[in-house]
Amino acid sequence: MIDLKPLENVSRLLFTVPLKPVQGDRFQPTGFPSLGAATYQTKDGAKLLVESAQSMANRLETTCWDVNANTPVVPLAGISHVTVTRKGKFLTDSMLEAHRINSPYLLKGKDQSFFNQFKEDLGGLEEGPIDRKKLAEILLRYDSGSLIHGVFLAQKELAGGRLRIARALSAFIEATGVRVAASGGVKNDHVHPGKVDGDTENRFGNIPFSRDEFTAESIDCQVNLDLAQIRGYGLGENASKLLILLAMYRLRRLFDGDMRLRTACDLEPVSREKIVANRPAGFVLPSLADLETDLPCAIKACKELMKHTTVAFEDELKKAKDAAAATDDNAEDATEDAQNEKD
Numbered sequence: 001m002i003d004l005k006p007l008e009n010v011s012r013l014l015f016t017v018p019l020k021p022v023q024g025d026r027f028q029p030t031g032f033p034s035l036g037a038a039t040y041q042t043k044d045g046a047k048l049l050v051e052s053a054q055s056m057a058n059r060l061e062t063t064c065w066d067v068n069a070n071t072p073v074v075p076l077a078g079i080s081h082v083t084v085t086r087k088g089k090f091l092t093d094s095m096l097e098a099h100r101i102n103s104p105y106l107l108k109g110k111d112q113s114f115f116n117q118f119k120e121d122l123g124g125l126e127e128g129p130i131d132r133k134k135l136a137e138i139l140l141r142y143d144s145g146s147l148i149h150g151v152f153l154a155q156k157e158l159a160g161g162r163l164r165i166a167r168a169l170s171a172f173i174e175a176t177g178v179r180v181a182a183s184g185g186v187k188n189d190h191v192h193p194g195k196v197d198g199d200t201e202n203r204f205g206n207i208p209f210s211r212d213e214f215t216a217e218s219i220d221c222q223v224n225l226d227l228a229q230i231r232g233y234g235l236g237e238n239a240s241k242l243l244i245l246l247a248m249y250r251l252r253r254l255f256d257g258d259m260r261l262r263t264a265c266d267l268e269p270v271s272r273e274k275i276v277a278n279r280p281a282g283f284v285l286p287s288l289a290d291l292e293t294d295l296p297c298a299i300k301a302c303k304e305l306m307k308h309t310t311v312a313f314e315d316e317l318k319k320a321k322d323a324a325a326a327t328d329d330n331a332e333d334a335t336e337d338a339q340n341e342k343d
Contacts, residue, residue, distance in 0.1 A: 001294055002245070006280055012228070012279055013277055013280070013283065014222075014225075017221040017223065021265075022266040022267065026213040026214065027266075028263070028264035030261075036212075044177075046177065049172065050174055050265070050267075051173040053167070053170050053171065060169065060171065064079075070090040075291075075292040076249075076299070077296070080307055081308060082310075082311060085313070094106065094142075094146075100149060100150075101143040102151050102152060109313045118142070119157060122134075125163065126159050130159065132233070136235055149169060168225065169251075172222055173267075176217055178214050178217075179214065181212070186207065189206055221255075227244065235305075238298070238301040238302050241298055242295075245294055246295070251285060252285060252286065253288065
């Protein structure tokens with residue numbers, strides 16, 4: 001039902017989707033340690049990062065997950081992903097993990113059966129230039145989301161930590177013409193109000209606080225689907241079509257659903273009915289009904305290329321680590337996390 005011919009000679013599919021608060025004018029942006037809200041100056045004036053590309057990747061992935069059944073939503077039955085169990089019960093899934101198939105629950109447990117199989121499948125990539133097509137084939141087999149949202153396999157045992165895929169689908173939300181909407185409040189202790197500052201360490205007493213929200217002249221979700229990257233995987237027409245439809249499905253589920261990013265950041269598109277691309281001009285994001293009709297057929301056409309894998313993780317889940325016991329692995333993980341943020 002969906003005509004993808006208008007995208008055949010296009011390298012990028014770009015959308016700018018105007019958003020607005022569901023109620024009122026104020027909204028709460030994402031915040032960063034030691035920085036707070038990310039404001040910056042442009043030729044158009046003051047702007048604000050409402051939601052980062054990293055967060056949007058995770059939000060787009062979870063639009064495809066049924067939290068009650070702990071499986072992909074019904075139209076995506078048959079898609080490749082890796083489920084992790086613990087003591088016979090569901091623990092997590094590559095579709096829910098921030099780093100997708102690079103999750104420590106998949107690759108760093110004591111049971112190395114999945115890791116060893118994954119490494120064997122990636123065999124031949126240890127030396128020389130990376131065979132991008134082979135890497136894409138293996139990722140499609142185990143976790144198609146890694147080809148859409150990107151992955152960085154940082155473990156040195158996997159081709160020296162050189163295996164990575166950039167995001168083919170990226171998005172971020174920014175606001176233009178922003179102003180601070182300062183407010184505040186107090187956490188009241190009706191049992192023992194005490195002094196105005198109370199016992200803040202233990203949260204007894206009345207504790208006042210300040211709060212900065214924002215207003216904006218406009219809020220936009222910017223979307224970039226790298227069609228050239230998807231075709232560059234070399235997976236063939238059927239797989240390329242599947243990945244493009246999957247990316248569009250994520251976008252349509254996001255815009256048709258609840259975009260409550262935080263307690264005080266509940267947004268919605270100004271218009272859901274017709275979301276039109278900037279490039280190629282005039283291309284309309286397909287409806288959810290059309291996507292749910294076409295996707296099962298696209299998945300069926302690629303069923304031999306994908307599988308659902310289940311992995312058991314029975315390691316002890318430690319609550320915290322003593323700083324003195326930090327190892328080189330911790331430093332490696334930190335470097336990996338930073339690189340994922342960068343990518």
